[in-house]
Amino acid sequence: MSQIKYYAPGAPGGGEHGRRRSVLSSALDLRSNELKSAKFEWIDDASARKRLEELPLTSRDRFLIDLLYNTGIRVGEALSLFISDMHFGGGGPDIGCRIVDPHFHVRLDNPVQNRARAKGLARNLFVSRPLVDRYIDYMISREETLGENDSSPHVFVNMRDLSGYAGTAMNYSGVRKLIARCAKLIDFPLTGPHMLRHTFATRLVRGIGVDEVSLDIVQAILGHRHIDSTRIYTHDNENAMRKALVQLQTRHIVLGGSE
Template sequence: MDEVIYGYSCYLKDERELSQNTLESYIRDLEQFKEYLNSNSSFDLMSANKTIIITYLMYLQKDGKATSTISRNLASIRSFYQYLINKDFIREDPTYNLHSPKGERKVPDILTPKEVDLLLSQPDVGDFKGSRDKAMLELLYATGIRVSELIDLNINDINFEIGYIALRGDSLQERAIPVGKLAIDSLKLYINEYRSQVLRNVRETAVFLNFQGKRLTRQGFWKIIKYYTGNTNINKKITPQTLRHSFAVHLLQNGADLKSVQEMLGHSDISTTQMYSFATNDKKLREVYKKAHPRA
């Protein structure tokens, strides 16, 4: 069985060309399903049927897992069985016609433009750390990119003249995202004045470095944003995802179309992007009500 999972892992990496983070997520979900089968049934991965998979999804739900987590698990399990079908290891796909659970659509937490300004004004750009942190926060809000994309950014991915960054997703398909002047100026200051202070290897391509001159990690950036949010007195839980959400909602509130926001966020399905329109429509309705209702 371990050989099958290993073969599947190689398939995800070599043929589907998934990123390391996505690949690890697929395998982790599959291993958890395997452990469930070993502990709660007489089935294994090769013999599991639709009933046992439904039972497993119900188990995850009773265990308090979020709808998004359950949907991701089903996607991981479905991908594995499609692989087994294609390799002629099994004849029938036990996930056929199984649908992800539908949960309540939750409007994501966002910051107001004033709160964004307050957060982005925290770093002191007079040294390496402050300049780097300012550039990271400005770029995250200016583009709505994911933390992994921010950390993976290389020098050659930035076009300063036109003002955009180039990103490559799991499929290696490039998407270009425009970057505003404030973020470009912050990047120029950091790269031209401070990045070289910690650079140890001239071949290092990472934009954002730690004090050892190596690519900054996700954990490192989480500590950075936690540090600055602690100084703002903003009574909201602020994560890197909060800036991504705020980017999307603020664009829509100011007239951007949903399709363009979808492309910038890198969503494969526009229904994922539509959750931001709920927050936008809610604000517009409140404004209309306040202006029109005599007792508003």
């Protein structure tokens, strides 16, 4: 009748440090089932997506937005990344990785310093050259800004000296503030970092601006344990199918004669 549910730090019910609570089993929670069948929020405005892609930001913020937007990882997974996970120059025997192309590892067991939680499945994700360049820009800026004060293994750290927090791991609150700032700058209601993940997945599944990708591949990229979690990104396919079909020329049949 009940199950234990984890509420992440900063999320409704999670408080500052996150907590686990006993809740009604999802199979019996009608409200939960309704939410699962509801349409996911994504950036459905092409011009808003372009504005987000071109938005001038600091090197750290630009890399974080691009990472979420172009790989679909969860914000908890991004905040859990360690520098040692970022094999953007490819792997090699010296680091115990045989993957040649630029990639990074999503791990579930990094000893994080910011209470971030990586869930789903551990996986390896490949990256494009532009994303590699963004990372290099950020790491150069990070070294110049923090210098000897840079000792955190986390990829994303606080860059400004906010009461001694410079160089410490970035947290959920910092990401939410960044997303809120981006929403104002691009004049589009971004509800949170999850919206970038939903946008990424929707574009892949529906082939929006990219080649359409099969559900099983999208499932692997997103780290979903079950394909049903990925099928939600086929939302609004009925409307898309309807629009496609009404564009077809209707055959007019003349009764009692040839067409």
